[in-house]
Amino acid sequence: MVSRILETPVWEVVDSIAHEEVTAEEYTAATLERIKKVEPKVHAYIAVIEEPSLTKAREIDKKIKRNENTGRLAGLPIAIKDNICVKDVKTTCASRTLENFVAPYNATVIERILSEDGLIIGKTNLDEFAMGTSTEYSYFGPTRNPWDTSRVPGGSSGGSAAAVAGFEASLALGSDTGGSVRSPASFCSIVGLKPTYGAVSRYGLVSFANSLEQIGPFARDVRSCALLMDCIDGYDARDSTSSNRVLGQFTDCFDESTSGLRIGVPREFFEEGVQEAVLKTVWGVIHRLEELGLKYKETSLPMIKYALPAYYIIAMSEASSNLARYDGLRYGFRVPDRSLNWNDVFSKNRRQGFGAEVRRRIMLGTYALSAGYFDQYYLKAQKIRTLIKRNFDAAFKKFDILLAPSMPVLPFRMGERLKDPLALYMCDIDTVPANLAGIPSISIPGGVYQGLPVGVQVMAPPFREDILFRAGQLIEESTKIDKTVGEFTYV
């Protein structure tokens, strides 16, 4: 049992641990061993939490032996993106400015994972402050794709996705501001969900663009993804934007039939700059669903063509304000020079504490909010955002789900797009609409093209994650992914 345990679907592992077929300690130790093997090549983690995880695993085993109740995540090692606060653990956001910042409290999602007996196995790498699509903009160096370590894992939650894809964690949390969960899920061929805005508390998630982002779960299969979502979602009084709607148990949704699901295929997601291999793979998935008896229809969401600029204006504007607090006064990087006035100290701390991409976005966002440009950029972007929402509302009157590529391109080589920020921004073209509209969206492995993964994106109306999971499982069942072609994607 132990030898194959890492490959067993995570939702089954919970049962195995509960029935003492394998101990939480053995499972955790196997995961830690795997981390030792894979990390030197992949670098998914900024910090691995080794001993405390083993200790906690032993406690869980004792609880099970004593027949005490255990949580739904009992014994599962879960990786956490390093922009989510874990008490008494460094939360760096992969930034020099927070290199030594120790979070004084747990994010709500962490509290919930701990109360379900999940283990926090480590903090994963990301683009600095979640600003990027390749996990190359990290102060601690890039993460590599476990399928092909010469390529990027996607981003910004690349560390979490790589950890799950490479069996370095059972499950993981990322955050998705404009695709940061779905992009690496797609590039690493795992399942990644961007929940409805307000479905998961953001308390303890270090803000990048607070009107757009959500914490989301990663897993190697759809049901396990639903399990983690069940454990983290729901109302939180500490996040005013969290919804008080009662969300059902998504793990129960799989019994419902998927027949009759109406699929919309929005043209705009298949146009500009989408690679042939991606188009072929996504259409392949659509046709397999058709063979299973589902009906699809092409449709149009005309405002989507403005989504990318609107997204970047809003995200950068919010970022310029959200990141203003990193001045080195209360925490974080601080220049040693004590002879300067506070204005110069703030400037120096920020210039040296932030990387180039973060500084670029702060500058652009500050510009977009400035008097004289505000109407032209920020307000106009907000208007586009409203129109995009309306496009989705209209589409969801006709369709239950919209299906599209997650990423317009295959996982690219390390460094390939670093010289051209716009080329990197273009990678978000298919993921940002869901963030602007606040709707849930999931990336499901759709196939492997010449050894490189392609993800399929499914979008649904607000708070209909259940449909995403059901449709996701259907795609999962109809798609055979050969994991043996990757470097670290099989045990």
Place this chain on the structure above:
Amino acid sequence: MSDEVGKIKIGLEVHCQLTSLATKLFCSSPADYRERPPNTNICPVCIGTPGSLPALNRKAVYYATMVALALNFKLSDRMLFFRKNYFYPDMSKNFQITQYDRAGGVPFATDGYIHLDSGKKIRLGRMQLEEDPAKLSYDGTIDSSTKTFVDYNRAGVALIEIVTEPDLKSPREAREFLNKLTSIVEHLGVSDLGLEGSVRCDANISLAGGRRVEVKNISSFKEVERALSFEMTRQKSLTSKGISIAQETRHWDDVRRITISLRVKEEEQDYRYFPEADLVPVVLSKGFIKDVKSDMPELPKERERRFQQEYNLSGETAQVLVKEKGLADFFEDSAKYSKNAREAGSWLAVDLQAFLNEAGKELADLEITPKHIAELVDMVSNAEVSRGAAKTIFLEMLKTSKMPRSIAEEKGLKVIADSKFVEDVTEKVFKENPKAVQDAVKDEKAINFLLGQIMRATRGRVDPAVANRIVREKLSAVKSSE
């Protein structure tokens, strides 16, 4: 003079903490930050720890709604919070969560007003709910200090900002306006404005044709009249010398009691206001507003009317009493303990005010209680002391806080109704003033001189009725003996 006064325009921006709240505006740290060691009254939210999020204090919305209704504001039915972005060490997040009336922003309330005693209407442009920044202090003065100390204990405390139109025409009007505002806020019970730092005021002042000067850092309402008077005089004297007034921001130095130039207005600072997406829009339902209205305590105007009816006070006395909630409460307690509320009102509205003005003190500085006033009032009503003696007792009482009856006894100020004693005094006065006695025999009116002499000889202690009776008896005796 009145011509010149008419040419001044003053606008005020008042910040007032909602000190009656238990917690800060967006977190659960206590709102009462005073007298705590620096940076101990804080939590992740109010010092802007990464990942923390604000959660709106509902009670603050309730209190702000009360204030808005009491100041005749139009409430916004769906209001937003905005971020005001600027780098300064007193801002834990380098932005302040506030409200805004442009760029799609909706302040808490708009278009309110307050009536002055003259009936003049002072328009209030808008009211906002926002968070207080941290407190900065310096090693010595602001311009010479090499260090800035930041204390976040205050950061995040709920503030309401009230902005007037430039309707005030003199420092005195500004003061009256602020007194009215204070009384209303205190009657609502949302804030204790006596607490240090609970109110702050910025003022705009301009002479006809002159530029607008902003005076910042006026840390109490009492200082406002002083600061404005100084600034008015400064601007007038510059103008009379032919020097034009620069548009600038000046700082009120309450130690030296002068305004000093902080910065000459270069360009307007760009605060890059935009919506605070961490907070959802606040919607005030009709039911909520109805609840607030029905829970509203009595306001100064209503109390003034009630004082006239219930206690038979003159309009003028009632008006003076409700100027300060503390005074109005003091009056009502005094009235409760004494038989003559009207008399108590007059002591408090006239005599006490005269004393406080002259001494530069406030009621709160004194240690007398309503029982002091009630006892004095009853002593006068019972003719235990003469009115003249009562005034002496009153002043002594304010200084020493002793009860009036014991002062009267100590000082021998009790009325003497003992006929034997009065007869002896009268005898003596008659002997010393034979001419006056002759006059009084002929002329009724001259009797007052003799009574006055008796009062003088006894320092007003003699019961006037008794003295009057005895003088008349003695005069008729003189008359019949002639």
